[in-house]
Amino acid sequence: MRRILAMLMAMALVAVPVSSWGAPTAYKNCAAMNKAFPNGVAQSAKFKNIGKSPIEKPKVDAKAYQANKKLDTDKDGIACERLKPANDSSAQPNPSNPADSGFAKIDKNSWRVAQAAVLNGIAAGTTIPVFNYQVGPQLDPSRLESRKVAMAAAAKLWSRWFSPVTVEAIYWSENDAAWAEDKLAKSWNYRANLQAVANGERGNCGSAGANGDPRVVSFHECVGSNLGNVPSSVQTTPHEYTHLFQNQHGGCALYDWYCEGGAAYFGSTIGNTNDTDGSKRLAQLRTWSGNLGANRALIAAGDKATVVRLLKEWQGGSHTRDAIAGSYFLGNLATEVLVAAKGVETWASFTVAMSTSNDFEANFKKHYGIGLAEFYEIVASYLVSQPEIFN
Secondary structure, three states, rough: OOHHHHHHHHHHHHHHOOOHOOOOOOOOOHHHHHHHOOOEEEEEOOOOOOOOOOEOOOEOOOOOOOHHHOOOOOOOOOOOOOOOOOOOOOOOOOOOOOOOOOHHHHHOOOOHHHHHHHHHHHHHHHOOOEEEEEOOOOOOOOHHHHHHHHHHHHHHOOOOOOOOOEEEEEEEEHHHHHHHHHHHHHOOOOOOOOHHHHHOOOOOOEEEOOOOOOOOEEEEEEEEOOOOOOOOHHHHHHHHHHHHHHHHHOOHHHHOOOHHHHHHHHHHHHHOOOOOOHHHHHOHHHHHHHHOOHHHHHHOOOHHHHHHHHHOOOOOOOHHHHHHHOOOOOOHHHHHHHHHHHHHHHHHHHHOOOOOOOOOOHHHHHHOOOHHHHHHHHHHHHHHHOOHHHH
């Protein structure tokens, strides 16, 4: 009898699956979950993504899903799904690629080519998320109309690669700092000393931030009472929306000129519409050239070596105050060169590639066909060919 019982116990142990020895892991966020399940987890094979962007095939694991159900923010039965890169462009409209003009054709007028590429990309976009606007009680909602238009344009531009179901947009004035901090703490666990920021900017508060949490697509922006529709303010909303796209793929953890410069370029181009003569572009660049500090005079005098040196310094994980501020100027122009040479599609595909590899330089060379050293020289020549920027 004992022998039979021992055999039954041994059979039972063999039949028990390994996963039943412990409860499924409950992950803190999607970033942690995607390390174990790169494409997310589905409750069953019948559940489909409700977003308009295609996703990679998730792992079907009912127990893992139940343990992490809180991470399924859109309630579609799939937790922490990962967007599929838009590799097949043959079935997509492609009006924003300027016929692959290439780096050899970059000259002082290439800003027009890049601008046309962005505007055509907006016209080709269709997807608009549901925008959940939360407006501070002391901010006049009518002041947001131009920003709402700019955000819709940014959403259209990136819709082929980034299509969230909803976007939370928190707008506040310098008189709503306490209200905004409360909203941020409750919505996506980001809290800064906003009152100090507002006080420091003295009514011209234009500070903003975009989150990197894939569960809640959200950003906030201060619209100061003295802040009109000047170039540096109307670019902020599409700037932050572009950051949301970059953050989805981890890009902003890498090179500052790409992160801040990319958002600054697309933000200012989208925000400053009807700029056929480039006067708004120049006004924006002149403002941001002040971020270069002592390097401004050197670059204005045509010193290309300083441009190359700064771009090299602002790569990797530097994230210094000077790197971030200066990237609004140099990174803006660098992005303009990239878009003029290879179009919006290549920049977006390069951004998406950050999801699978953090080797920035290898991804860059794969998408653009040249190395960073050669690219920096092109940017330097492009900048010094436009002395009017510093006039």
